Amino acid sequence: MRAPAPRYAANDGVIEAAKAALGDMLVEAKDAVGEVSLTVVRENLCDAMLALRDTPGLEYQQLSEIAGVDYPQRAERFDVVYQLLSFTRNHRIRVRVTTDEEKPVPSVTNIWPVAGWLERETYDMYGVLFEGNDDLRRILTDYGFQGHPLRKDFPMTGYVEVRYSEEAKRVVYEPVSLAQDFRNFDFMSPWEGAKYVLPGDEKAPQPEAKGAPTPATAAQVAKADATPAASQAAQGKDTKTTDSPAQTGAGQPHPGNQPGEKPKDPDVVPTKGEGQNK
Amino acid sequence: MSDTVDKIMERDIDPATGDTSIANYTINFGPQHPAAHGVLRLVTELDGEIIERIDPHVGLLHRGTEKLIEYKTYTQALPYFDRFDYCSPLAMEHSYVLAVEKLLDLEVPLRGQYLRVLFAELTRICNHMLNLGSHVMDVGAMTPNLWMFEIREDCLNFFERASGARMHSNYYRVGGVRQDVPVKLLNDIAEWLDTRLPQLFGDAISLVAENRIFKQRNVDIATVSREDAIKWGFSGPMIRAAGIPWDIRRSQPYDVYDRVDFEIPVGTRGDCYDRFMVRVEEVYQSARIIKQCIQDMPEGPVLTLDRKVGAPKRGEMKQSMEALIHHFKLFTEGYHVPAGEVYVATESPKGEFGVYLVSDGTNKPYRCKVRPTAFSHLQAMDFMSKGHMLADITAILGAMDIVFGECDR
Numbered sequence: 013m014r015a016p017a018p019r020y021a022a023n024d025g026v027i028e029a030a031k032a033a034l035g036d037m038l039v040e041a042k043d044a045v046g047e048v049s050l051t052v053v054r055e056n057l058c059d060a061m062l063a064l065r066d067t068p069g070l071e072y073q074q075l076s077e078i079a080g081v082d083y084p085q086r087a088e089r090f091d092v093v094y095q096l097l098s099f100t101r102n103h104r105i106r107v108r109v110t111t112d113e114e115k116p117v118p119s120v121t122n123i124w125p126v127a128g129w130l131e132r133e134t135y136d137m138y139g140v141l142f143e144g145n146d147d148l149r150r151i152l153t154d155y156g157f158q159g160h161p162l163r164k165d166f167p168m169t170g171y172v173e174v175r176y177s178e179e180a181k182r183v184v185y186e187p188v189s190l191a192q193d194f195r196n197f198d199f200m201s202p203w204e205g206a207k208y209v210l211p212g213d214e215k216a217p218q219p220e221a222k223g224a225p226t227p228a229t230a231a232q233v234a235k236a237d238a239t240p241a242a243s244q245a246a247q248g249k250d251t252k253t254t255d256s257p258a259q260t261g262a263g264q265p266h267p268g269n270q271p272g273e274k275p276k277d278p279d280v281v282p283t284k285g286e287g288q289n290k
Numbered sequence: 291m292s293d294t295v296d297k298i299m300e301r302d303i304d305p306a307t308g309d310t311s312i313a314n315y316t317i318n319f320g321p322q323h324p325a326a327h328g329v330l331r332l333v334t335e336l337d338g339e340i341i342e343r344i345d346p347h348v349g350l351l352h353r354g355t356e357k358l359i360e361y362k363t364y365t366q367a368l369p370y371f372d373r374f375d376y377c378s379p380l381a382m383e384h385s386y387v388l389a390v391e392k393l394l395d396l397e398v399p400l401r402g403q404y405l406r407v408l409f410a411e412l413t414r415i416c417n418h419m420l421n422l423g424s425h426v427m428d429v430g431a432m433t434p435n436l437w438m439f440e441i442r443e444d445c446l447n448f449f450e451r452a453s454g455a456r457m458h459s460n461y462y463r464v465g466g467v468r469q470d471v472p473v474k475l476l477n478d479i480a481e482w483l484d485t486r487l488p489q490l491f492g493d494a495i496s497l498v499a500e501n502r503i504f505k506q507r508n509v510d511i512a513t514v515s516r517e518d519a520i521k522w523g524f525s526g527p528m529i530r531a532a533g534i535p536w537d538i539r540r541s542q543p544y545d546v547y548d549r550v551d552f553e554i555p556v557g558t559r560g561d562c563y564d565r566f567m568v569r570v571e572e573v574y575q576s577a578r579i580i581k582q583c584i585q586d587m588p589e590g591p592v593l594t595l596d597r598k599v600g601a602p603k604r605g606e607m608k609q610s611m612e613a614l615i616h617h618f619k620l621f622t623e624g625y626h627v628p629a630g631e632v633y634v635a636t637e638s639p640k641g642e643f644g645v646y647l648v649s650d651g652t653n654k655p656y657r658c659k660v661r662p663t664a665f666s667h668l669q670a671m672d673f674m675s676k677g678h679m680l681a682d683i684t685a686i687l688g689a690m691d692i693v694f695g696e697c698d699r
Contacts, residue, residue, distance in 0.1 A: 016403055017392035017634050018542035045393060045630045073520050076635065079646045079659035095633045095646065095661070099520070099534065102541050106633060126523030129669045137356075152349035152698055161357055168361055170354075196361065 013046050021103045023048050033067040034060050047106060054109040057118045064096060072096035072105055078130035080138040082164045088112045090140050111140055119144035137162035169194055314342055321350050325428045325684040328694035339680050344672045351698040359658040363624030364390055372458035374696040378417035380409050381638040383462040388544055389634035389645040390464045393627050396599060402466025402592040403545040408583040411576040416445035417639035418569045425566060425688035426498050429507040434494035441490050444482060451475050465594030476584050483577045495570055508563035512674040512686045523666035526641025531557030531564035538637040550582045562689035599625050624653040638663060640691050664697035
């Protein structure tokens with residue numbers, strides 16, 4: 013490892029020891045980026061954790077963290093990831109189970125009481141249920157909050173916003189309204205698998221991919237290229253052309269800026285009452 | 291006579307003892323309370339003045355940072371870390387940059403590593419000044435806090451001279467630090483470590499460390515055994531005060547912590563006083579580390595020269611087309627991080643601050659879970675304060691060193 017990240021005891025032999033201790037409770041064990049990850053059968057989580065804590069040679073005494081991860085395309089969409097720490101062996105390990113919205117994960121609060129809040133947080137953020145945690149309330153979100161905000165299908169802006177209402181003299185909840193559209197820029201390099209057709213590439217054979225709204229999709233670009241005449245005809249009289257001197261306003265008694273004569277500016281919203289220009 | 295008996299029965303008086311049976315009293319501590327160190331609501335059940343049960347309600351400062359980070363590039367996500375534990379911003383950045391570097395398998399120039407350790411330790415002093423000061427103020431002393439704020443102010447000035455910002459420095463970068471520091475700054479820090487820090491800090495601590503009132507308020511309050519400290523996920527000064535010599539800087543050294551010499555203070559009783567004194571000693575040890583950093587720091591680059599990750603300097607961009615392209619790409623698309631997952635925990639001033647980073651190979655983190663130190667400590671509030679008096683809550687909270695920016699995220 014060249015990076016200056018925390019250096020703990022080597023991973024040698026940890027997977028073998030875990031395999032011996034867990035037996036068929038272990039689904040998968042891998043050593044990637046210098047860290048050992050074990051995937052265990054969800055139903056046997058507590059037994060596996062006890063084995064990891066109490067087997068000599070493993071001795072993971074402390075539960076540092078529980079994290080949820082959401083992969084919506086999977087059948088069991090959630091990962092629940094436990095980070096364990098061994099003081100005596102100076103080693104960290106990661107234990108993972110998968111679940112979905114309904115299947116509960118056994119709670120490890122009886123092994124490590126610290127799991128209580130960590131499971132509450134995972135429940136709050138992802139809606140993962142923990143069987144055996146007798147205090148599975150929301151923890152970080154607001155009282156009365158609905159939804160699970162860290163799921164990938166939960167919008168970043170949320171659904172409600174909160175403000176103090178001077179009329180109601182209390183805090184009110186309203187559907188979220190954005191002064192400006194939420195912009196999620198596409199920074200991906202167009203040469204490395206952009207999900208839209210590059211302008212000029214329309215005739216090349218395209219792989220099937222989801223279209224992104226900006227810039228114009230291949231269909232829009234192709235249509236604009238193929239039918240220039242038709243699109244002009246469609247625009248028709250709205251096209252701004254000056255056909256005769258009369259249209260220029262020349263020779264008229266006033267310069268054409270009287271209130272009644274002003275062209276409608278779509279950007280200017282008329283005021284309801286009498287504006288300041290009256 | 292029978293009337294009296296009836297009255298007694300009606301008023302639910304136990305005739306055997308003469309005591310009135312009273313219900314437990316439930317009070318709200320916070321969310322707006324000066325000793326709550328932020329927005330903490332403790333639903334406290336009291337039997338007289340004795341605490342029966344505490345149910346901490348956290349999340350009043352929840353800002354959804356983890357969700358926001360999923361929508362930002364790796365570079366853009368960095369300033370959010372300053373805002374987790376806003377009392378020790380650089381220590382928060384440290385975990386994050388180390389996590390990304392681990393995924394990238396990126397080498398960091400030695401001077402960059404030294405500077406990161408130097409400023410991480412300066413952050414530790416800065417954080418402990420705030421915590422120790424507010425702790426003594428919570429239990430009734432005023433003066434030490436004012437003196438320690440002087441030291442904190444000095445630290446913030448040093449941060450400003452290095453990064454341009456007093457608090458939310460945004461100074462560390464994946465691959466090193468943003469820019470080199472002037473020699474004058476290092477000289478000033480070294481001089482400050484020899485003069486102002488020991489003088490002000492020594493004076494401030496001499497007022498409380500052996501003070502009878504301070505000891506009465508802290509000794510044997512909320513003792514935690516070693517077993518409990520492990521079970522409840524304690525870290526940092528909390529686990530060291532319980533008597534476990536566990537310090538990630540020593541056990542799992544990162545950056546150049548294996549090249550500096552320092553000692554790990556450990557408590558003997560595991561009470562609030564031990565937690566306080568562990569932090570006091572850590573300040574002196576941090577000063578030692580900073581001195582060694584200033585002495586041993588080699589010359590050289592402070593940011594990785596891998597231009598696919600580290601941004602080029604402006605001067606370079608004026609001369610080199612390549613540098614200009616790299617700059618543009620780094621500040622629009624950012625860099626791509628190989629798919630994988632890491633959990634990197636560092637010794638922040640408050641304990642183990644971990645970042646669990648899942649990358650899917652794009653320029654944005656797929657998941658960035660932060661392991662706050664306060665979460666596990668605050669959860670233990672219930673068993674730590676059971677049987678203590680209401681007034682001890684402030685001492686226990688003060689000795690826990692909790693900041694809600696990181697607890698609620």
